[in-house]
Amino acid sequence: MLQVTVALSSGRSASLSIAHSSKVGDLKALAQESLGKPFIKLVTGEGRVLTDLSEPLEAVGLQDGDQLTMIARQPFKMAATGKAFALWTVGGDTILTWGKPECGGDCSAAQDQLRSVQKVQATDCAFAAILEDGSVVTWGLPAFGGDSSAVQDKLIRVRQVEATGGGAFAAILEDGSVVTWGYPFFGSDSSAVQDQLRTVQQVQATYYAFAAILEDGSVVTWGDPRHGVTAPQCKSS
Known part of the structure; x- marks a missing residue:
């Protein structure tokens, strides 16, 4: 028999005993039963993800005393464009x-890229998904943000993506800079304020415009000037 330990990221673990002739699927079922929690994948100490449930444990190379990490299944999350839905789990490799x-109802062209999805945002006709490695995958109507190819080389180490209700996305990178794409009328053109978009902490959006809060507490806006881009006028008493 093979003795291994399977642990959750929370630190909770279980010591399992399983026959050497078993398969990855058998180990997965035993781990789920022992820890009472469904999960999406097992990762070895060397970082190998065990995705083939039919693969024999002997071929995986597990040894007595090895420890594996169990990536637990997260609650389902949803996002919606004006005419389509997307359903996923955090860390999952599939979006429905x-x-x-x-308008985003067909993600087949991007499905092979959708691995370890963390967050999904939507415009009126496109989706943008942030992956675990900080990259971004988009699909839907190209003009409304479904095509990010023009800025794809800049979409690295992304920590947040926000979307106007119309058709533009804004991504905040780890260094506090911002990358935008989509339909210019809805806020994709940030060139006029790009030099100011440094140390950005958060971005919010209307249907036509974006507003970014900087580290010093100041606010930078861009988009259609008729819909939320002018300076704040309301003051608290």
Whole structure:
């Protein structure tokens, strides 16, 4: 028999005894039963993800005393464009979409890239997913943010993506800078304020415009000047 330990990220673990002739699927079922928690994948101490449930444990190379990490299944989350839905779990490798295909209901062209999805944002006709490595995958109507190819080389170490209700995305990178794409009328053109978009802490959006809070507490806005770009006028008493 093979003795291994399977641990959750919380620190909770279980010592398991399983036959050498067993398969990855058998180990997964035993781990789920022992820890009472469904999960999406097992990771070895060397960082190998065990995805093939039919693979024999002997081929995996597990040894007595090895420890594996169990990536638990997270609650389902949803996002929606104006005409399509997306359903996923944090850390999962699959997104289910339905609705009008051109508005995000069909993610088949991007499905192979959707691995370890963390967050999904949506404009009126496109989705943007942040992956575990900080990259971004988009699909949907190209003009409304579904095509990020023009800025793809800049979309690295992304920590937040916000979207206007119309058709533009804004991504905050780890260094506090911002990358935008989509339909210019809805806020994708941030060139006029790009030099000011440093040390950005948070971005919020209306249907047509973005507002970014900087580290010093100041606010930078861009988008359609008729819809939320002018300086704040309301003051608290």
